Amino acid sequence: xxxxxxxxxxxxxxxxxxxxxxINLSLEPGKIIGLxxxxxxxxxxxxxxxxxxxxxxxxxxxxxxNPLSVTTKSLISYLPDRMYLGNWMHxxxxxxxxxxxxxDFDRSRAQDMLSKLNIRLSDTIRAMSKGTxxxxxxxxxxxxxxxLYCLDEPIAGVDPAARDYxxxxxxxxxxxDAAILISTHLISDIENILDEVIFIRDGAIVLxxxxxxLRIQNGKSxxxxxxxxxxx
Amino acid sequence: MLGKLLKYDWKxxxxxxxxxxxxxxxxxxxxxxxxxxxxxxxxxxSSMLAALYVFIYVLLFSGSLxxxxxxxxxxxxxxFYTDEGYLLHTLPVTTGEKIWAKFINHTLWTIIxxxxxxxxxxxxxxxxxxxxxxxxxxxxxxSLSSALNLxxxxxxxxxxxxxxxxxAFMIYSLYFCISVxxxxxxxxxxxxxxTYVVLYCVIQFGAFAYLISSTLFIDRRMxxxxxxxxxxxxxxxxxxxxxxxxxxxxxxxxxxxxAADKKLNLD
Numbered sequence: 001x002x003x004x005x006x007x008x009x010x011x012x013x014x015x016x017x018x019x020x021x022x023i024n025l026s027l028e029p030g031k032i033i034g035l036x037x038x039x040x041x042x043x044x045x046x047x048x049x050x051x052x053x054x055x056x057x058x059x060x061x062x063x064x065x066n067p068l069s070v071t072t073k074s075l076i077s078y079l080p081d082r083m084y085l086g087n088w089m090h091x092x093x094x095x096x097x098x099x100x101x102x103x104d105f106d107r108s109r110a111q112d113m114l115s116k117l118n119i120r121l122s123d124t125i126r127a128m129s130k131g132t133x134x135x136x137x138x139x140x141x142x143x144x145x146x147x148l149y150c151l152d153e154p155i156a157g158v159d160p161a162a163r164d165y166x167x168x169x170x171x172x173x174x175x176x177d178a179a180i181l182i183s184t185h186l187i188s189d190i191e192n193i194l195d196e197v198i199f200i201r202d203g204a205i206v207l208x209x210x211x212x213x214l215r216i217q218n219g220k221s222x223x224x225x226x227x228x229x230x231x232x
Numbered sequence: 233m234l235g236k237l238l239k240y241d242w243k244x245x246x247x248x249x250x251x252x253x254x255x256x257x258x259x260x261x262x263x264x265x266x267x268x269x270x271x272x273x274x275x276x277x278s279s280m281l282a283a284l285y286v287f288i289y290v291l292l293f294s295g296s297l298x299x300x301x302x303x304x305x306x307x308x309x310x311x312f313y314t315d316e317g318y319l320l321h322t323l324p325v326t327t328g329e330k331i332w333a334k335f336i337n338h339t340l341w342t343i344i345x346x347x348x349x350x351x352x353x354x355x356x357x358x359x360x361x362x363x364x365x366x367x368x369x370x371x372x373x374x375s376l377s378s379a380l381n382l383x384x385x386x387x388x389x390x391x392x393x394x395x396x397x398x399x400a401f402m403i404y405s406l407y408f409c410i411s412v413x414x415x416x417x418x419x420x421x422x423x424x425x426x427t428y429v430v431l432y433c434v435i436q437f438g439a440f441a442y443l444i445s446s447t448l449f450i451d452r453r454m455x456x457x458x459x460x461x462x463x464x465x466x467x468x469x470x471x472x473x474x475x476x477x478x479x480x481x482x483x484x485x486x487x488x489x490x491a492a493d494k495k496l497n498l499d
Contacts, residue, residue, distance in 0.1 A: 052321065055494065055496070070325065073324040080318040083315060085319065086311075088247075100240075102324075
């Protein structure tokens with residue numbers, strides 16, 4: 001199968017701190033991949049590089065065979081670990097914004113999901129609760145027909161009910177030929193939807209395996225393996 | 233994509249800036265109407281109200297001038313270098329398009345703001361003075377045209393070009409300061425402000441040095457052993473100034489582009 005993401009000897013250094021250390025990685029389409037590691041392990045840095053929010057010190061990244069560029073930005077749907085929509089926007093503005101810039105944005109799908117949550121198009125983002133903002137952002141991101149979804153800590157800091165909503169939204173809305181890269185350290189909540197896991201520690205990949213192989217080889221859940229690998 | 237970016241920059245700024253500039257215009261119109269009414273009232277009350285009015289007017293006038301620039305600069309900073317940057321920089325658009333969209337919106341609003349400031353002054357002067365006010369421009373350009381021995385149209389175009397280029401220089405210098413600030417790992421706003429203060433001093437010193445050297449140059453050309461024509465001398469000094477403004481604008485744009493394209497590092 002053709003690789004969707006390829007990282008070759010990828011290194012990122014912030015001053016004297018090595019955030020990513022010579023990473024070699026390939027991701028295939030049609031999979032949900034968990035990028036798992038403790039805080040400060042380099043998960044967000046890797047996702048930021050894929051989205052060109054920071055640049056590698058050395059090494060190469062290819063998305064669907066293309067080097068990082070404006071073209072690769074149109075292939076990736078990115079959910080950061082923070083609110084990136086302007087507070088001045090109404091929900092309708094946010095929908096217009098995504099429709100204008102992303103040709104793969106499915107507006108009717110987004111509107112359908114918003115109406116199920118009773119989020120009105122006239123609502124302003126400024127007046128929304130943190131949880132509603134996060135759901136709006138997730139809906140916008142998952143309403144794109146992208147080749148790669150990069151979701152950075154999508155379930156961190158949300159209540160269990162919201163967690164279920166987020167996971168079901170992810171599962172019900174991604175295209176089968178797309179890949180989803182989910183970064184998190186909350187393994188137990190997410191491991192049931194993962195096809196593959198990548199363990200990252202101190203900027204280096206310590207394991208990449210399919211979830212089924214990992215469970216069979218260790219006779220344990222991914223969460224248990226993670227706890228053993230990252231034991232303090 | 234430039235048009236789409238511009239659309240959202242305009243959408244962001246128009247409500248606030250229309251309110252700000254609209255408030256100034258309405259207050260100026262009220263001042264004009266009020267002056268006619270108060271003219272026939274008690275002298276003491278008229279004086280007190282006039283003093284209060286002038287105080288508020290000066291606040292609104294300078295406030296709209298400063299706030300317009302602050303709102304547009306903050307838009308640039310927030311959109312490029314805070315959480316909003318996570319959206320802007322993942323859009324499938326080029327860095328040049330992002331900067332140009334901000335610049336065009338900034339230029340348009342600065343021109344609208346200047347027009348509103350001028351209109352507010354006209355409102356206060358009253359229709360009787362409008363004729364004199366509008367005659368100032370033809371008189372100024374006509375005397376400049378005869379002094380330089382150049383067609384009036386050339387002088388007007390040259391002045392307009394100088395105003396627009398100065399505007400570009402000013403706006404890109406603000407973007408430059410924000411871009412320098414963005415390179416710092418923390419306290420980026422303070423770093424931007426310090427950069428602005430330093431840059432402002434450098435620009436003022438540079439402009440002063442250019443004016444002094446131009447004056448010496450003009451003296452030598454006009455009154456030296458072989459006097460040159462006024463238009464020729466003006467042309468050289470003007471072109472030199474325009475080239476400096478153009479070079480400065482290009483430098484500021486180039487650095488802003490570099491910072492956003494090659495050195496982007498959002499928190």
